[in-house]
Amino acid sequence: MSGNSEGLRALEEQRLGPVLRRRGQVQPGTTDQRLLDTEGDSQWVHTDPWRVMRIQSEFVEGFGALAELPSAISVFGSARTKPGTPEYETGVELGRALAEAGFAVITGGGPGAMEAANKGAREAKGVSVGLGIELPFEQGINAHVDIGVNFRYFFVRKTMFVKYAQGFVVLPGGLGTLDELFEALTLVQTRKVTRFPIVLFGSSYWSGLVDWLRDSVVAGGKASEHDLTLFHVTDSVEEAVALVTKETGHQA
Template identity: 80%
Template sequence: MVHSEGARAPREQRRGPVVRRQSQMQAGTTDQHLLDTRGAADWVHEDPFRVLRIQSEFVEGFGALAELPPAISVFGSARTSPGSPEYEAGEAIGRGLVEAGFAVITGGGPGAMEAANKGAMEAGGVSVGLGIELPFEQGINPYVNLGVDFRYFFVRKTMFVKYASGFVVLPGGLGTLDELFEALTLVQTKKVTRFPIVLFGTAYWQGLVDWLTHTLVAQGKAGLQDLQLFHITDDVEEAIGVVTKEAGA
């Protein structure tokens, strides 16, 4: 289209799939910014660069975990004390899962996570820790023989679900609850199939189960069948049996 001298052609700037007009236009070109070594490095903190970091985390995670044997994710509090009944249960569960032919995946931190990794490693199995960058650094515990650290929670969550055939959930805090309800939602909405979820520790979890039953379900916010999405027990062998049997179904 030809514009006369008096007509003002619309000003437009295209950078790949992005169209910028008027005040949103930027000086220079993408190649110019890439090749120019002068100026501030603020670009490493901008969203387009973050997308590349997120992509790289997915690639690294998929690459590291792609050849895992069948695995179960074990969750629980980082504050669980070594030598406590909960810690010993975590060790026994990690050991039992390996003996049943499964790798063990945890968040890689201390407490209940360390316990499950310890049981798995001492049983000669694959002990995986998926760490996360936090203000209070925890680091990967010494009982992990395959560890990956992540910047982004949602990438880490994908790895927990993609490479595990089920969850065992020991007593834990907000992070544990986050993982538990994400797993329950994925099963409820059929985003994953044959994904057993075991809550270990009746005394700890019963209050939550009662609330789900007498408030959530009673008020119609969830269905009665949703209470069948998880199994609650105090018995290590039962927990291992349920999660491995259903995972292998």
């Protein structure tokens, strides 16, 4: 499929949770955007109770779909990671190694690093899970996902990542990846979750962030020295799997 035809399809197709809209039925914006946008008339006051019901239904659907997962690790990383690159192949290797260790692999369900980890898990005959999100330009659930759930609201999706995983492995990624990383760090720091290993994969990518946390955040008194022990940095797939296995007490 050419780049132009892919772009045309992205404009003509929209997934709103379980609902698919195409062509003239595509709606502007996303559900999150409509919830957070306070401009316009006050009609939204009368629709918020219905939004609560929709939010509740997303939790119910997510809990129902994921309740019987085996021990799982959430893998995060950039949707822009290209197939065939060393980063992509590392994601495949990581997903495969986690599945061989007996973990289900949970990703955001999209392309790039997420697809790579799902691919590795599927090839190892593990449980490959994708938790998608409604976006203005829908990426869709990648073909290597065996259990897929699409969410309208980021906060519901983020709950599922933490609730049904015993740890995170974070590949190089952008703002969404950083969002998930700092959410997890905050939950561990405040002891909302316990025994939750967080592994940053790729020392050359993450070293600048780690230096900033140490030299600016901790040095400036905005966090404690102990907070730097809430995560590990590695360049080894074997070490990443060993870390999450040891800290979760998981046995294959």
